[in-house]
Structures are given as structure tokens and as C-alpha cells.
Amino acid sequence: MAVKARSHKAEKFVERLRKKLNRQLVGSLAGCVHCGMCTNSCHYVLANPDDPTYAPAHKADQIRKIFKRNIDWTGRVFPWWVHAEDIRTDEDLERLKDIVFGKCTNCRRCSLNCPMGVDFATLNRMARGLLVSVGVMPEGVAVVSKDQWEVGNQMGVLPQDYLETLEWLSDELENEFKDPAARIPIDKMDADIVYAINPREVKYDPRTITDAARIFYIAGANWTMPSDGWDMTNFGLFSGDDELGAAVAQRVYDKVIELRGKTLVLSECGHGYRSTRCEGPNWSGKGVPFVIESSVLTMLRYIKEGRILVDKEKNRDPVTFHDSCNNARSCGFFEEPRELLNLLVTDFREMYPNRAENFCCTGGGGAMSMSEYTPERLKSAKIKADQLKATGAKTVVTSCHNCVDGLTDVIRHYKLGMKVTQLVTLAANALVIPERVVVPVEVQ
């Protein structure tokens, strides 16, 4: 029987797979023993116990079989023996797309539960990137990626809209504090802090920018926001496109360098934090000559140094904390938010499991932009809903804009009646505004 030729896209997919492989990826592709220990770590599996195709090892095998058929020796010689199988048609690519984009949020929970150290989330991201490179991706991923390439931010916020928003936020701030200095500085040179945000804040939730500005103002920070290169989110993390990842991260780094900023502070966004702080230097292939930190750490430091005062009695609702997968499982950032939270609220109830073992909000991995998979996403969210409900809290706090949207959807769908908020909002609410002492000036 003649071997069926690959379609052009499939040919490119396999060609790029060969180039993309590194030792870590090959180890993860060759090392799986099909023990199934990862199965119950996945929220998709737990919510769909009768559908074994959600098992992480099975999903990984859809990538692994292509590797085995084309690169691994046993699979090349005895393909049927190890379930090696080539990818040949555009339909095969579409099927793979529905698995890597629609059945996994790249939360990395299975990676942490694999006895062999197989990092499925990294394999899945690689497969996403390969598909994107041949134009196979959900519509939402294409649209958002295009915006980030072309406009410079993932929500297509135009420069004038961004600057106008900061302008009216500044007016409000000035009005609130009755101080002409209470404004959001833009492109200030030699600032101690360059503050980068998620475009969602400009577009849908500008109060978080005001909250941060309020804190910086009261702390007397020498800070600024950049006029461009301000989007610290990075769709390259979700789409698997390292080129986009590098370009977006570098845009932010270049602006900080241009402004001679000392520290790049990132607003609360899990994937933005991971992309800009952890993965960006790997994608761009360069180190970063300044400090990058989460605004959570900045706020915590201000409180510890006495630069801002907070009164936790102002936040009396029982709250729980949701760890963003990117923050906790991929960047080890889970204690600082809790330390801050304990200073800001009177009733903090831990969610179980938590920290690096927490379940995804189910909106991760760019899932919120892939509406074709929404029913599956919301079904899998049952696990998160149960987890939230068990805390008995009225508010869920998270340090991630994406999780805010993901959790809001879960809460609405499962009628949990909870609120979602972020640490910056709680901190701004708990702020003790110092009395301004008016010193009489002697008239000459």
C-alpha cells in the first residue's frame, strides 16, 4: 500500500516539530510509561469521568504518536507496537487543534503529578505553537494574536484611548486627593517603578489602575506608566508562538530601558507575570537588566516599610484565595499574596487544594478567548465550583485578571453568589488615608 502523502500544512508541521525539539521536550515525549497517574489530576477528567479521551496521557499521546512515527526509532520501525502515527491531512491538524486548545488549559497540574517528570503542559504548548505556525488555531487565538502583533496589546486598545483613560483617571485621582501631584505620571524618566498592566484594566476595569495609583501616590513612590510597551500580558504563552512571546516581552523590556526605570512592576495577572518575568527572557534569548516584580510584592513592601497604612477592618467579608496556575505552579508565587491578604482582611479561609496544587479557574491557557469550547470549559468548571463553595467565603480573591474572568464565569454558571476581586482593590479599600496637614503660610 502506498504511503499517503502529507498535506502541505502537515508537512510543515512535522518539519517544524523536528526543529522545535529540545532535550526537555524529547525527554517528556519518550519518558511516558502510560501509568495513568496523571489522570485524576486533570479537572477535565474529574468533570467528565466517563470520557477517557480527557486523560492527560491520552492527550499527550496525540502529540507523542507523531514524534514516535517521525523521530523515535522504535516508532519508525514498529509503529503499531507503540501506537506511533503520522499526521497527514488538514483534518488531522484540526482534530489535534481541538485537543490541544479545547481539552487542556495548560495548567500544569498533570506535570506536577507525573512520577516521570513528563511536562505535558510544555508539550501541549509546543503543539499549539506548531499548529499556529501553519495557521490552524481557534478564531479567538488568531484575533488576539493579531492585535498583539499589530496594535501592541492583546485587546487592541489604541494609544489615544489608553492615554485618554489614564488622563481621566488622573483627573479623578487629583480630585479625590485635592492635590495636583496626585496624577499618573506617563513616560517619566529615571523612575524607581515602571508600572505595566493588563489591557483588560484599561478596557473593562480601570478602577484597578486607580487603586494602584492611589497606593503609589500615598506611598510617595517615584513611579510612571509607559506610553507604549505597557501591556505585560503575552498571548504567545497561550498560542505557543515563541516569536510573538519574544516580541511582546521585548517591547515591554525596551520601554523600561528607554525610560531608565529601575524596577518593572507588573499588575496582578498570572500569565502576564509568568510571560514577562519567567518566560520572556527565555523567548527573547536575553537577560533583563532590571528587576521585575509583581505589584503584590510592592504593596507588601510598602506596608512592611510603613509607607502605607492599612486597616483590615475595612474588609470584613469572609474571603478565600484562588492561586493562578501561572503564578503558583509555574512561578512559585503563592506565599506573598497570602501574606498580603492576611494584612488586608479579617476572615481569610484557605481553599483546598491550594498553592501549586490548586485547580485551574478553567479560563486559563487562553480558554476565555476560545468561545467554541465554552460548554466543555464550563462543564469542567464543576471542580472549581465545588472547591469555591466548600470555603463558605463570600468573596474569592485572585492575583490574576484572567482568573477574575474565568471565576466570574464559573460563579455565574454554577450560581455561587460570590464576588471576585483582586488584592490591589482590597489594599486600596483598606488604605488609611493620612490627614493632610495644612501649614499656614506667612504672607510677606
Add this chain to the structure above:
Amino acid sequence: MSETLRFFSDELQLMALGFMAVVYILRIRWLLKFKASRDRQAKSENMSASSLKGIVYSWANVAMPWSMESTRQMTFFYIQFVVFHVAVATNIGMSFIIPYAPGLMKPVIVVRILQILFGAACAIGCHRLYRRLSNPAIRLISTPDDFFSLVLLTVWLFASIFAAPNRPDLGEGSLMVYFIMTAFFLVYVPFSKISHYLYYPFTRFYFGRTMGHRGVYPIKRVPQTKNTAVKG
């Protein structure tokens, strides 16, 4: 001991071992041909984070069932894993002891302990086979190699129960079967999933290095106090 049995227990094993070593060297060479990617990100905001700590933790993961939710929740499965792997390693050791240091297996108690270990591992192998066939998710991911490797090890462990007394004077059949199976096992392993231990140091090294550098490893877990857990 007949000349045939001596050949099976000595020269044949050495040939099989030599073959396995050559294939393993080629396999590792193949793996090392792929470039390892670097970690350029700044150190974690968690001051105690360290790549070295992460690597050690990751390597030791196999001996720390409490470190992963999957092993914590499947304690019996983990015990099976330990018994099975200890039995396989011991069985390989026995294939050296019988021809080169038979005195070590003279005491009856040693033979009985080995037989109990191999018997337990054999039962575990049967249970694993049942699990692979009955659990839809495991069945779906299982390849012919997965089934064959498991059957091969289970039958080999079964054969070793009869080989452990090492009494060729009572009949060489059981020892012949044992050594032929061992030689086949050694030749087959590098092409099968049984060679996973070859990858373990690499996969765990790189995963541990990244997770340690970022402060994820060692996993920090806070025991549940007042809320109800969500069963994972």
C-alpha cells in the same frame, strides 16, 4: 550444572547485557543530540528557591509518595510500585548472583524471602494487567508494548520463583527458562517502555531545575484544617 545451563547463565547473559549496554549508549547519545534549553529568567521572588534544591527534590520524588497528590491519593498503587520495582531489580541481581556468587543464596531464609518478593510482584503484575484492561482511560493509552512489557515482566517474575532455590541437581528446566527469559528481557528492554529509567534522570533533572529555580519545588503543602476538601 550442564554445559548448556552454564552457557545460558553466563555467556548468554553477558552477550545480552553487552547488547543492552550498546543500545543504551546509542539511546543516550541520541537524547543528548537534542540541545537542552537554558533558563534565563531571574531568580524567584521566593528567596529560598534554588535550582539545585529543585533537582534533588525532583530526583528524590520517587521515594517521597507525599510529594505528589497522585501518589498521596493512591497509596496502595504506590506500594505496588515499590514492591514491583524492588522485585525486578532484585531479580536482575539474582541473575548475577546465581552464576557468580551462588553462596549468597544458600540460606533457605534468603530463598524464601526472594520467592515471597517475586510472588508478590507477580501478583501485582497480574493486578496491573487487569487494571490496564478494565480502566477505560488506561486501556485507551495502552500500546501493545505496554501490555507485552507487563506480561513479560510478570512471567519472568513467576519463573524466578522456581529459579530462586538454584538447585540444578533437582532439574535444570526452571533455571534454563529463567536465564533464557532474562537474556530476552535484557535484549528487549532498550526498545520498550521498560527503559523509562534511562529517561528518568533527564526528565526529572530538567523539570526539577526549572521548578526549583522558580520556587515551585519543593512543593509546599498546608494541611487542610477547617474546610471540606475537593476530592481530586
